[in-house]
Amino acid sequence: MEDDAIIDIGASNIEVFMQAMSRYAGSAAEFDLYVIPVTSEQKAWQESLKTVEALLSIGVASEKIRLFPNRIQNDPTEEIPAIFNYVKKMKKGWVNPNAFLFESEIYEYLAAKKIGFDTLIDDNADYRTLAKTETDPDKRREYARMYRWTQLAIPVRNNLDEAYAALVA
Structure with missing residues (x-):
């Protein structure tokens, strides 16, 4: 038994999961x-x-x-308004x-790359400086790429942390 666990039930397995749960008292x-992750495609949110x-x-x-909006471009209330309206009107879910x-x-x-955010962000390499000072063009491009990936990862990791805090609040 786990006290803290996240169990990911894929969409293709939800029926089997629900049937199994219905067989156990108090499950x-x-x-x-x-x-429940929700994306903006109509079929997905339905x-x-x-x-x-x-x-x-x-x-x-x-x-x-x-309900957890996922793959959002800007604002979940604008991209998946039906979900927010459903919760507000039906008083079902959150x-x-x-x-x-x-x-x-x-x-x-x-x-x-089979790495996590922390591995990429916290490796302490100054890819920007390395890219500026490197004389080998291939290495310079690789350092510049790593700098861009690192800079992209920082706000996304922050979004993950903020989303988790809001989700479990």
Whole structure:
């Protein structure tokens, strides 16, 4: 048993997960929060709302269901207004305009390199200075690339921290 755990149930496995939960008494109470990522594509957010309804139908308390806007360009309230309207009007689930993740290519970069934000940001290399002082053109380009990736990663990591704090508040 874990006291702190995040369990990611992929969209393709949600039905199996829900069926399994419905077979156990009190299973809905086993989790502190149910976080449902929501993107702006209509089919995706409609599926997210179906998931909210399914969770409610097996006894999950509404305040435990967190809709979490993901892959946002600027403002989740403008990009997925239906989610905010649903929560406000239906009083089902929870959504916070400060709990969202921006779309960023940094995620793909980190996944491809198999590194985390801390590894990239906290490596203490001054890639900007290295790029300026390097005489080898290939190395200069690589240092400049690393500088750009590092600078891109900083606000995204900050967004992750802020989103998590708002999500669990």
